Structures are given as structure tokens and as C-alpha cells.
Amino acid sequence: xxxVKTVGQSGQITLGKAYARRQVLVDELEPGVWLxxxxxxxxxxxxxxxxxxxxxxxxEAIAWAESHPPAETDLDSLECGSx
Numbered sequence: 724x725x726x727v728k729t730v731g732q733s734g735q736i737t738l739g740k741a742y743a744r745r746q747v748l749v750d751e752l753e754p755g756v757w758l759x760x761x762x763x764x765x766x767x768x769x770x771x772x773x774x775x776x777x778x779x780x781x782x783e784a785i786a787w788a789e790s791h792p793p794a795e796t797d798l799d800s801l802e803c804g805s806x
Contacts, residue, residue, distance in 0.1 A: 746762060746763060748761075
């Protein structure tokens with residue numbers, strides 16, 4: 724059942740504390756008609772991380788890191804590369 728809310732002077736409505744700090748997608752279906760959806764949304768600048776190739780590469784890297792614990796590195800024994 725619908726709930727009647729009043730838009731305040733600042734143009735805001737409250738959804739209640741249960742939704743505090745949650746992301747909400749607001750779709751304006753037509754003038755005066757909005758659809759609200761709770762969810763987690765990916766910023767445009769991070770969409771590339773969710774392509775199948777990059778996702779597979781990240782999964783592989785994470786699996787490798789989980790199966791290879793960090794080890795001490797002797798920096799003096801590393802060769803310096805020349806530019």
C-alpha cells in the first residue's frame with residue numbers, strides 16, 4: 724500500500740531510519756511519477772572493473788594473493804633496472 728509523504732521546503736522527503744545511508748535509485752517514469760529502488764550502484768568511473776575480462780583477471784589475482792602469503796623481500800638483492 725502506498726504511503727503519503729509531504730515534500731519539505733528544501734525539496735526532500737524522508738524514507739525513515741531503516742533506509743539511512745542506503746543508496747536509492749530514483750527513476751522518473753513520467754512527470755510526477757517516480758520509482759525508488761534500493762541497491763548498490765557502480766559509479767561510471769568504476770564500470771570497467773566489472774567487464775568479464777577485468778573481473779576474471781581480478782578473480783585470478785585475488786586467488787593468487789590468497790594462496791601466496793606475503794614474504795619478506797631483501798631490497799638490497801634486487802637489481803636496479805636502467806632506463
